[in-house]
Amino acid sequence: MEAEPCVPPGFRFHPTEEELVGYYLTRKISSQKFDLDVITDIDLYRMEPWDIQGKCKLGYEERNEWYFFSHKDKKYPTGTRTNRATTAGFWKATGRDKAVLSKNRVIGMRKTLVFYKGRAPNGNKTDWIMHEYRLQTSENGPPQASLIIIL
């Protein structure tokens, strides 16, 4: 675990969903630079959840959330289903997607996924949870970055 990069002591990365989508994901997708490289890129579906946290740039002992950018892979080039399987298991969506608002306007959506060990449609549910944020326009658009929180 590293120290907070270039932020004075006492500051913690506790972003709101509005900041995650409206600032971090929006800038990432439009390829704008960040003053501080806070959120790492990972290829989420080539990693198991228990291996991911070591890749996180922001680390504290008390930390129990990890933030990443991930590009979506399409399972089939012409399909819209995204490949959510890893070697050891798969991520499965749970519940409904939730809107992320900014000034009463929907700027993005949050999907919650749970990790199962094994192969769909079987598999054993684990305690690993992911929040995947996408911009509001991105559902039917080309593959683009998502912002991922592993809980």
Add this chain to the structure above:
Amino acid sequence: MEAEPCVPPGFRFHPTEEELVGYYLTRKISSQKFDLDVITDIDLYRMEPWDIQGKCKLGYEERNEWYFFSHKDKKYPTGTRTNRATTAGFWKATGRDKAVLSKNRVIGMRKTLVFYKGRAPNGNKTDWIMHEYRLQTSENGPPQASLIIIL
């Protein structure tokens, strides 16, 4: 309320007691500069608690703690009792002082005080609470800065 000065979006000032005493208060007392002017100086006993929060540099809507530096006034030049009265009331210590540790070493002490409206020994207790941090060496030394959190 102002935005966070010069810190990227998503960062919040949630310092540990070790950071408050070991970094902020220590640097303040030794007159070292801060990269970011996070904590404001106030004359705590010339202000009522409800007027203080407007002086705080760090403000968020969800905020419910305010951080300040304050110099201690001696009530009597030769005494050791500090003057904790304001115009409308007074701050009264409650409970025992608590040690602030860094790597198992005591680096400072925390005193908790409650604000009463009126004049001691009477007065009506309010919900305003203060944590006052001093360096471990400062109890019998000359007046110096304390770090104050208003809750």
